[in-house]
Amino acid sequence: MRSEPPGPAWTGGAEPADATDPALETVRPGQPTPGRPARVGPGADEGFADLDGVGRRQRHELWMSRALEVAVTGPDSVPADGADAIEDVPVGAVVYGPDGAELAIGRNERELTGDPTAHAEVLALRRAAERLGRWRLEGCTLVVTLEPCTMCAGAIALARVSTVVFGAWEPKTGAVGSLWDVLRDRRLTHRPEVYGGVREAESVALLRAFFR
Ligand SMILES: [Zn+2]
Numbered sequence: 001m002r003s004e005p006p007g008p009a010w011t012g013g014a015e016p017a018d019a020t021d022p023a024l025e026t027v028r029p030g031q032p033t034p035g036r037p038a039r040v041g042p043g044a045d046e047g048f049a050d051l052d053g054v055g056r057r058q059r060h061e062l063w064m065s066r067a068l069e070v071a072v073t074g075p076d077s078v079p080a081d082g083a084d085a086i087e088d089v090p091v092g093a094v095v096y097g098p099d100g101a102e103l104a105i106g107r108n109e110r111e112l113t114g115d116p117t118a119h120a121e122v123l124a125l126r127r128a129a130e131r132l133g134r135w136r137l138e139g140c141t142l143v144v145t146l147e148p149c150t151m152c153a154g155a156i157a158l159a160r161v162s163t164v165v166f167g168a169w170e171p172k173t174g175a176v177g178s179l180w181d182v183l184r185d186r187r188l189t190h191r192p193e194v195y196g197g198v199r200e201a202e203s204v205a206l207l208r209a210f211f212r
Helices: 047-051 053-073 120-132 150-158 200-211
Strands: 092-096 102-107 141-146 163-168 193-195
Touching (some): 053 092, 053 141, 053 163, 092 120, 102 120, 141 200
Parallel strands (some): 163 193
Antiparallel strands (some): 092 102
């Protein structure tokens, strides 16, 4: 069911406020913060983090390319002609281990499986945990083509994922800065580093092509 056309959503826009930045304590999560760079999270302002800035960005873009690929091609259970895959909104997620090795992938399978929780992120987290033999995914990075929803943000936090990289902002349901800021809520002790808007144009184009 191709409901909820994107309309004016996914237009990019200003970087939402960082809930972990003390300077922004009076700004509600999700409020635009013009001029903020597309990087947020604990330690992101520290000098050593910037030394690797260029390499990190390239790595994130490379990983996002893989997630975009997964959004279109995954999972393996989908027929080669893509007849069933086309029913699901193309969202892809990849979990990378602390060493940068690919651990697991997930594609939104809600329509395919009839499972309301079968979002790309949840499926990728489950498979990564299964592969590692533990639920704690510390040191791991989750890369997803669309800003996670509340359920997925909750699952990411519970899995202790260290870094989240996402492509398109999702103003209507996004829970990592747009509508809510679950991952960067100052009241939580575990707050992953978040990088939003990575390969945003491609992520948006993929969704637009689906809803067209
Ligand atoms: Zn979700």
